[in-house]
Amino acid sequence: MSCKAGLRHHPIRLRKTVLSEELFPQRASIPPVVLLPPDLSAWNVTNTDIPGVITFEAHAPGPDLVITGLLHGNEFASGHVLERLRRTPPILTSGRLTLIVANLEAFKCFQVRQPLAARYLEEDMNRVWNTHRLRGSETSHELRRAREIEPFIRRADLLLDLHSTLWPSEAFFIAPHVKRSMDFAAGLASAQGLPSAIVSDLGHQGGARLIEYDRFAATVGAGRGCLLEAGQHWQPETLRTMGQTVEVFLQNIEGLHLHAKTGGPQQTAHSFFVTDNVVARSADFTFTQLWEGGTTIPHAGTVIAHDGRDVICTPYDDCVLIIPNHRPHLGQLAVRLARRTAW
Ligand SMILES: [Zn+2]
Numbered sequence: 001m002s003c004k005a006g007l008r009h010h011p012i013r014l015r016k017t018v019l020s021e022e023l024f025p026q027r028a029s030i031p032p033v034v035l036l037p038p039d040l041s042a043w044n045v046t047n048t049d050i051p052g053v054i055t056f057e058a059h060a061p062g063p064d065l066v067i068t069g070l071l072h073g074n075e076f077a078s079g080h081v082l083e084r085l086r087r088t089p090p091i092l093t094s095g096r097l098t099l100i101v102a103n104l105e106a107f108k109c110f111q112v113r114q115p116l117a118a119r120y121l122e123e124d125m126n127r128v129w130n131t132h133r134l135r136g137s138e139t140s141h142e143l144r145r146a147r148e149i150e151p152f153i154r155r156a157d158l159l160l161d162l163h164s165t166l167w168p169s170e171a172f173f174i175a176p177h178v179k180r181s182m183d184f185a186a187g188l189a190s191a192q193g194l195p196s197a198i199v200s201d202l203g204h205q206g207g208a209r210l211i212e213y214d215r216f217a218a219t220v221g222a223g224r225g226c227l228l229e230a231g232q233h234w235q236p237e238t239l240r241t242m243g244q245t246v247e248v249f250l251q252n253i254e255g256l257h258l259h260a261k262t263g264g265p266q267q268t269a270h271s272f273f274v275t276d277n278v279v280a281r282s283a284d285f286t287f288t289q290l291w292e293g294g295t296t297i298p299h300a301g302t303v304i305a306h307d308g309r310d311v312i313c314t315p316y317d318d319c320v321l322i323i324p325n326h327r328p329h330l331g332q333l334a335v336r337l338a339r340r341t342a343w
Helices: 077-087 104-108 129-136 141-154 179-188 236-251 253-259
Strands: 013-015 053-058 058-068 092-103 160-167 172-176 197-201 224-232 270-279 303-307 311-313 319-322 333-341
Touching: 053 179, 058 077, 058 104, 058 253, 058 270, 058 303, 058 333, 077 160, 092 141, 104 141, 104 172, 129 141, 160 236, 160 253, 172 179, 179 197, 179 224, 179 236, 179 253, 179 270, 224 236, 236 253, 270 303, 270 319, 303 333
Parallel strands: 058 092, 058 160, 160 224, 172 197, 197 270
Antiparallel strands: 013 311, 053 092, 172 224, 270 333, 303 311, 319 333
């Protein structure tokens, strides 16, 4: 568990001295699959000869845009958005747009009766983007696929990576902790009607996300990348949020590329930094209520979960819960805690 010294007011994990008789809420049930999977059969044969990768090129040179979706095979709201773009491509005045259905094979395994199983085939495809893993000798379905699509990622000036969450959450952007990519996320989050929150962190212990690929996250580099968590995987509202974000992205290519800015009506963007990762140390980690992602807990010391004989408390006032996992396994990330930062 990491923390920023000096920011903490209250310990996060406390051992209960007396076992209480209080009843904890039942474990949450998996949200229903309301939005059904798209038909992505047209992505098997593409104009790049790589399944799941389609490019559109303007006659004039310009920025290289990449929109990725389905890095996680059960997050298919992004598949709907990409399929719409394939059917009705945007008119590009310059540059090139590449659309990537990243884990197409995992998506093909999706079954409504087992909606979690298709997240990946062998490993999380959004944890393999370290250079040493991409260049190493290890192999897995997801690593092979990452190596296959890497040439398109490597040349991207702007990358928008579309995701959704299993548990209900406010939509938000995630940016690597590098100014050019944070500015890009802020440019989108400042466009009226889009999610206004930007979360940044120092990465995941399990490996690098696509947005942490060197092109977007190295100190020196040219590409800007950010990720959108657009809401719950299988809710129509999530698809709307993704669709609107992609629309704003495509309408503001030049402004985002040159200045990380969008035109049109603006709103105030809010920036948050992850201070702590709370990992389940018991098999019966349970939140005190079905906290929605993005909830702000006003007071330090508020009990938000029980973990075996421990209680989990918020460490500071106005603590924001990032993607609470209402069914964490032992050793799994249960929630990330974030605090608002000045821009
Ligand atoms: Zn995802």
